[in-house]
Amino acid sequence: MTSTTDDIGDPFVPPLDAHQARMPDGEVFLWQPRPTIIVQKASGVMSRPLAECLEDFCREVLAPGVHYRVFADFEQVTSYNRDARELQTTFALEHLDALEAFHVLISSRDLALAIGAYKHEVGDQRVHTYSERASLIRSYEEAMRELLH
Numbered sequence: 001m002t003s004t005t006d007d008i009g010d011p012f013v014p015p016l017d018a019h020q021a022r023m024p025d026g027e028v029f030l031w032q033p034r035p036t037i038i039v040q041k042a043s044g045v046m047s048r049p050l051a052e053c054l055e056d057f058c059r060e061v062l063a064p065g066v067h068y069r070v071f072a073d074f075e076q077v078t079s080y081n082r083d084a085r086e087l088q089t090t091f092a093l094e095h096l097d098a099l100e101a102f103h104v105l106i107s108s109r110d111l112a113l114a115i116g117a118y119k120h121e122v123g124d125q126r127v128h129t130y131s132e133r134a135s136l137i138r139s140y141e142e143a144m145r146e147l148l149h
Helices: 048-061 082-094 109-122 133-148
Strands: 019-023 026-034 037-046 068-080 099-106 127-130
Touching: 019 048, 026 048, 026 133, 037 048, 037 133, 048 082, 068 082, 068 109, 068 133, 082 109, 099 109, 099 133, 109 127, 127 133
Parallel strands: 037 068, 068 099, 099 127
Antiparallel strands: 019 026, 026 037
16 A cells, blocks of 8 residues: 555555555554554455454553544455454454444445444444545544544
């Protein structure tokens, strides 16, 4: 994922210090712009190794008694392997007390089906899906503003 001039002002452009993992068919970036906000940006195939990277990052930052909101730009994710989804579902179920909401931008049909199964397991009220970037950005900006007040 390379930056372009269109990325200026896009909160989902990974900062230079973002954690990242790359596989031949996909990559993921993770960072925390605020202590209770986790951002994920992925492209290609969401495979088990990339899901493990997401899990490892979250395991490191989640603190007891704290509620987190996750914002994921998965617009460029083309497919989501079943074992990756199952790993992330298990992790989410184990940490439901900490994961307040998961906001995800999707565009592929495969990913929509995978996220639908994830929502069923984790709970519709926690998982918010977006089909357009502007809506995800509005939700992200609202969450960031709430933390300032």
